[in-house]
Amino acid sequence: MSMPHRAVRRVEKAETLDRIAKPVSSMVKRVVRPRRVRNLFSGTNLGHPLHPMLTDVPIGAWTMAGLLDAVGGREGEPAADLLVTTGVVAAVPTAVTGMNDWSDTLGSERRVGLVHATANTAALTLYAASLAARSRGDRRKGKALGFAGLGVMVVSAYLGGHLTFVKGVNVNRTAWQRGPDEWTPVLAAAELAEGEHRTADADGVRVLLHRTDGKVHALAATCSHMGGPLGGGTFDDGCVTCPWHGSTFRFADGGIVRGPASTPQPCYETRIQGGRIEVRVPPAAAPADVVEDRAHRMRRRLPTRTPAS
Incomplete structure (x- = not known):
């Protein structure tokens, strides 16, 4: 087992996190209880959860801002600042939808989700401070805070991937169920x-x-x-x-x-x-080969017509 995997397994077993996770989860559930709110934040009308799609914006914006801060020079500074701003703005709805999804989890998933949310909050705080420093003209401090935020974001992204691809949080639980193709x-x-x-x-x-x-x-x-x-x-x-x-x-x-x-x-x-x-x-809803097979069997059952003499 790799070092990151061992670390996240320890988080899964950290029952002390439940003291914070349980009351926060209950509070979030009360906020998202109205049907319209729940449907909006859950991506009910999209066909899949909304939160994973929204994460692409802050992750992409902050990653590109870090690249420009590292190698973009003076010419890249305006673009880097714009990308940091974009990430800060996009992180708010991303966090809201993530909290909505997290409120449905229990046990190890809820513990990892709490650390994931805490890391996201830390990254957002660092980038907001970076943006403030940039606006004051303190470019060196702005870059340092941005790189720190990028590092925290990478950790958070790893935890988010663990929740989805290892723990299966918000994965369609009927995806591999076929059911009978025949009566x-x-x-x-x-x-x-x-x-x-x-x-x-x-x-x-x-x-x-x-x-x-x-x-x-x-x-x-x-x-x-x-x-x-x-x-x-x-x-x-x-x-x-x-x-x-x-x-x-x-x-x-x-x-x-x-x-x-x-x-x-x-x-x-x-x-x-x-x-x-x-x-x-x-x-x-049946695969094309199943539909064709059904049609073939129906044709075989139909009586053969002979031309009228």
Whole structure:
């Protein structure tokens, strides 16, 4: 295990951080509770989280400012100052969306996220001080503060990468779930009364079944946001709400009504055949080879017509 990896593992186990993380997380949750706020900060209407996209701006701006400070000479000073300013301004919405995402974490992810946020705050403070020094004409101090901020930012970026790619924070938890491409029986129709729900296995994937207005709907039973069990959620007005973080999905199409989820819930076609509920992946969502295979089998089942004599 590498030295950076060992260091971040120690942060994961530092339970003393919970004394700070828990109350701060609770405060953030209260602030982002309104649906419009939650959807905006979570990137609900984008199709993926908003925070990772916003990080590109301050990271890119501050990195290029550091390069110009190092080798740009006098000609590069105006551009370097503009890039520092851009990074400072962009860091604010980046931090806000990051806190929104962090408030849903627990345990080791929350501890690493707290250190990540602290490092980001330190980097922003250093760059703001650098900008102030530059505006006073103290170029040497401005550069020194900028280089210090760049170093802290690199550490923070490493922690952010660890949260995403090692811990899987805010990664779509249904990305590798396919479900059956052919009609697959999952439950006896008599076992699902009007207004009731059940979870069942469909070709190795857990699906959530719900009957409303006489129609059976089926969604992936694992919440796309953080893997919460939708079968243990609440059901109202044709929607299911995850019991973990409150993401709300429509049964009709898996669409998101309320974040923090940003990826729609996989939705399956249903039918009742021989007294059993059957499900399959919709043709529009199936890979091209599966769609062609279905069409080929349908053509084989059609009776052959002979020309009229």
